[in-house]
Amino acid sequence: MPTHSILKGNKPLFSLLVVVFITHLGSYLVLPVLPILLKVETGLTAAQIGFTLAVISVFMQVGSVVGGVFADRTGRRFIIALGALIRAGGLIGFAYFSTYSLILLTAAVSGLGLGLNAPSTKAFISSLVKDDMRSTAFSLRGIFANIGMAIAGLMVFALFTNNSRLIFITAAVIYLGASMISWFFLPPGCGDENCGEVKWSEYRQALKNIPFLMFVIATIFVWALYVQFALVLPLRAENVLANGKDISIIWTINSITVILVQTLITKNIIRNIHPLTAVGLGTICIGLSLGSLYFANTLFFFVFAGLIFITGEMLIMPTLDTSISQLAAAKFLGMFFGLASVFTGIGEAIGNSLGGRLFEFADGGQSAVPYVTYAAAGIGIFVGMQLLRRWKPLSIIQPPKLTPTAAPNTDSATSHPNPIEEG
Numbered sequence: 001m002p003t004h005s006i007l008k009g010n011k012p013l014f015s016l017l018v019v020v021f022i023t024h025l026g027s028y029l030v031l032p033v034l035p036i037l038l039k040v041e042t043g044l045t046a047a048q049i050g051f052t053l054a055v056i057s058v059f060m061q062v063g064s065v066v067g068g069v070f071a072d073r074t075g076r077r078f079i080i081a082l083g084a085l086i087r088a089g090g091l092i093g094f095a096y097f098s099t100y101s102l103i104l105l106t107a108a109v110s111g112l113g114l115g116l117n118a119p120s121t122k123a124f125i126s127s128l129v130k131d132d133m134r135s136t137a138f139s140l141r142g143i144f145a146n147i148g149m150a151i152a153g154l155m156v157f158a159l160f161t162n163n164s165r166l167i168f169i170t171a172a173v174i175y176l177g178a179s180m181i182s183w184f185f186l187p188p189g190c191g192d193e194n195c196g197e198v199k200w201s202e203y204r205q206a207l208k209n210i211p212f213l214m215f216v217i218a219t220i221f222v223w224a225l226y227v228q229f230a231l232v233l234p235l236r237a238e239n240v241l242a243n244g245k246d247i248s249i250i251w252t253i254n255s256i257t258v259i260l261v262q263t264l265i266t267k268n269i270i271r272n273i274h275p276l277t278a279v280g281l282g283t284i285c286i287g288l289s290l291g292s293l294y295f296a297n298t299l300f301f302f303v304f305a306g307l308i309f310i311t312g313e314m315l316i317m318p319t320l321d322t323s324i325s326q327l328a329a330a331k332f333l334g335m336f337f338g339l340a341s342v343f344t345g346i347g348e349a350i351g352n353s354l355g356g357r358l359f360e361f362a363d364g365g366q367s368a369v370p371y372v373t374y375a376a377a378g379i380g381i382f383v384g385m386q387l388l389r390r391w392k393p394l395s396i397i398q399p400p401k402l403t404p405t406a407a408p409n410t411d412s413a414t415s416h417p418n419p420i421e422e423g
Contacts, residue, residue: 013128013137015185016121017144019178023084023117024148026174029156029167030091032248035234037164042098046235050356053231054349055104056111061345063115068338071120076127077186079120084179087113088172095168113175115345119337124186126325138321142262146255153252211393212327212336216343218388219320221381222283223347226316228290228355228374229309233302235359239366240297247299250306257310265314271399276389278319280382285312287378294371323397 007014038044038052063083071079090110097106122138129137156167207213237247270278289309296302320340328336358370388394 007140010128012187013125013140015181016124016128017140019080019084019182019186020121020141021144021148022174022178022181023087024145025152026087026091026148026171026178027114028149028152028251029171029174030094031230032153032251033156033164033167033234034094035231036238037094037167038103039235039238041164042100042103044100044103046360047356048100049235050231050352050354050359052103052107053227053352053356055107056114057227057345057348057352059108059111060115060118060348061342063112063117064119064338064341064345065115066338067116068119068123068335068341071123071338075188076120076124077182077188079116080124080186081179081182083113083116083118083120084175084182085113086116088175088179089113091168091172091175095165095172111345115341119341122321122337138318142318143259146258150252150255150259153248153250153255156248157246157252209327211396212324212339214388214391215323215327215394215397216340218384219279219340220343220347220350221377221384222279222316222320223344224351224354225283225286225290225374225377225381226313227348227351229286231352231355232290232293232359232370232374233305236293236296237302241299241302247302249299250303253303254306254310254313257307258314262314262318265311266318270315270319273399274389275319275323275397275399276385276394278315280385282312282315282319283378283381283385285309285315285378287375287381290378291371291375294368326397 035049035053038049039046044052063086067079067083087110090106090108090113093102093106093109097103122141125137125141155170233250234247241247269281273281285308289305289312292305292308293302296305324336324340355370358373361369
């Protein structure tokens with residue numbers, strides 16, 4: 001189905017996609033350079049930076065659980081708007097706090113806001129379209145997200161190189177705008193579903209979905225490896241480049257690559273192989289990208305490593321969201337996406353904490369140990385995914401064209417890229 005068809009007459013979906021664009025713009029003003037800013041301007045060690053990012057991840061998961069549950073009961077508009085507002089407050093804290101304890105507090109607030117926002121947005125998208133159109137809707141989410149990420153990278157590269165505080169303030173204002181747009185332009189309630197019909201006792205039944213739990217537990221390892229890119233690449237660039245903030249342009253290049261190339265990967269790879277194989281191949285790409293950073297000494301090489309990484313991301317992200325949609329019960333969408341985000345955060349927290357310590361242990365990234373570890377981890381996760389694929393209860397996970405809800409001979413998502421998760 002053409003893109004304009006799914007948006008025609010669906011103003012709530014368009015408004016939600018605009019919010020996705022804005023929140024990614026705000027987040028990716030900060031994400032590419034946050035480790036550098038924490039190191040250079042506040043004097044944190046690599047281990048402290050890793051722990052700070054881990055705090056963001058942990059509190060993001062707290063927000064994900066709370067937001068996912070209450071979004072299904074009270075309406076998703078309120079939770080999305082509240083999350084954006086809290087995130088704005090956290091970003092302001094990064095702009096003005098310099099002591100480690102206050103930075104950790106700011107990280108907690110910032111992560112909480114992110115957690116409230118992300119799963120509620122995905123659940124809202126799922127509820128605003130028919131089952132066989134979800135792949136296309138998530139594809140549009142990926143397009144809007146990557147446009148925001150691309151513009152953010154250009155803004156940091158061109159405007160904010162020498163003004164770090166302004167980066168955080170601008171991002172906070174952007175999130176404040178996202179909160180206002182969410183409140184005034186998104187519909188109340190839960191899309192096509194009724195809020196509040198889920199009894200509290202039913203959540204315990206939902207948690208007995210063993211295939212879902214096994215799947216998201218397995219993704220912990222994927223996220224622990226994935227998150228290394230945003231930690232290690234800036235720290236490595238700060239060591240070898242004249243101006244480490246220049247690597248913000250990599251996120252712009254990667255986003256443009258997703259917009260242009262995701263269609264081909266989705267059509268020719270993701271829709272033709274088992275989802276767990278797609279995830280495994282993605283982790284190999286990410287591992288090779290991280291491993292290659294040991295040889296990086298020019299901005300061009302960092303861009304090259306980024307392109308390998310984004311190839312892995314394009315394989316992983318749409319596959320994970322589609323698989324969770326297949327495993328989730330309809331009336332628990334918010335909770336399932338919230339729980340999936342919890343395990344994402346566990347993986348990110350573990351990855352950030354261990355990654356920061358590994359980088360510091362390896363003489364600030366000068367030793368080959370962390371890079372070899374990353375490459376080996378990518379291969380190891382691929383092997384693990386192939387073993388998990390043989391587990392019969394996960395047979396419900398199939399490429400999009402094989403899902404029971406898809407219309408026969410209708411490939412509504414092949415002409416559009418699939419979703420990309422925020423950092």
